[in-house]
Amino acid sequence: MSTARAERLVNLVLALLSTRQYLTAERIRGIVPGYADAASDDAYFRMFERDKTELRELGIPLETGRNSAFDSIEGYRIARRDYELGEIDLAPDEATAVGLAVRLWDSPELTGQAQGALVKLRAAGVEVDNDARMVVEPRVRTEPAFGPLLAAVQNTQAVQFEYRRSGSPERRMRTLEPWGVVSWKARWYVVGHDRDRDAPRCFRLSRITGQVKPVGKRGVVQRPEDVNLLQFVGATGDSEPTPISTARLWVADDRAAGVRRRGKVVGRTTIGDDEGDVVEIELHFPESAADWIAAQGPDVLVLEPDVLAKGVQDRLEAVLQQGSGR
CATH class of the missing domain: 3.30.70 (Alpha-Beta Plaits)
Incomplete structure (x- = not known):
């Protein structure tokens, strides 16, 4: 997913979650940043339909309905009762772990384009829930190789990168057909078919040096149907002993x-x-x-x-x- 589309989906969720009213597609077009760039009405509606499908596939409960019997066009909203998590009871050690995680995150109430979306909602006469606190800006760092590798997985395209083995300064060029990027024990790994060894391998992203470069055409990498990426990393990742x-x-x-x-x-x-x-x-x-x-x-x-x-x-x-x- 492109950054622009991801931002547009976040803004759409924010707008639909911040109001108790049903918003029509036309009103959403004028409120949510990212839709104004559509070249035509047809282009906008195709974009909006794709975004609705994406939200539903992500498990976000998108409701349709009308604000009154006099409305001729249906609108959309997200009910907070269906979107929010229920109460969670944490043991003391679990609460401590959550507290540590929170220290890595900066959670302002409203920021950037999200605040602009709410301003437009209010300007359009839409009732906004003032208790909404949905926007979170992550401060957890990912490795520089994360974005290029994820793009290669989505494009089913091979990549090349320099890799440093544990405990050794030596770097070797690897050519990989990536199947997926997963997190295991607080580390990021890419799993795929290593063309140099002609075997499946996993590589820790923190040991990838330099740039990740795409190789060859898109659509050539095929992920085996029976592979479980997490199980593969758990069985092979960090097999080298780490000194205490x-x-x-x-x-x-x-x-x-x-x-x-x-x-x-x-x-x-x-x-x-x-x-x-x-x-x-x-x-x-x-x-x-x-x-x-x-x-x-x-x-x-x-x-x-x-x-x-x-x-x-x-x-x-x-x-x-x-x-x-x-």
Whole structure:
């Protein structure tokens, strides 16, 4: 799916979810960003029909109806009672995990084009639900290879990329017929047929260096019907042993309970004007640990090793750059 279409679908969901009224196709065309670019009425209606089908395939409950008996044309809306999740009861450790995830996400109430859509709704006389908080801007980073590989999967096209094996600086060029991109144990993998080895293989995206380049024509890659990508990665991914390292962290008082549970307090120190504990923690996967620690923000500081401290610093600086560029 293109970025423009994805943004248009998000705006459509926002508009239909933010009103209790049924919106006709014509009103949606004037309200939702992305539809005004349609070259003609027929082009718009074809675009709108595709978008409706896409939403229904995604499981979004799209309702049709009329606001009154005097309306001659049906409209559309999304009932929040059908769209929202029910109440979820979390155990303390589960709540802590969710809290850590939330620290990686910036969730303003309304941003960018989404706010423009609501302004147009109100200007058109549409009753808008002021409690709507649907827009979420992710701060979770994906690997640079993610987009090109996903596009290659959708285009059923082979790709080439340089790949670095675990524990080795050597890079080798790989030619892959990609079947899919999946997440396994907080890492992204691409699975497919390795033409160089003439066998199915999976590759971790964080070890792909340089650009992912499409090779050959589209429509030539065929994914086997009986392959389960997650099972394949689980059976073959990370089969190489990963050494355990020990990190020393400063943890602010009464903060980062999840870090404290996984580590051992070995001392006390003051960072700036803030007091806290020195915690030692064993890390099986340093790469993902940098993401996890960065999610703690100023509550946790890496004292050693330097490579982990640098990894956390890079992630925090990337978030700051994204925020300043909005």
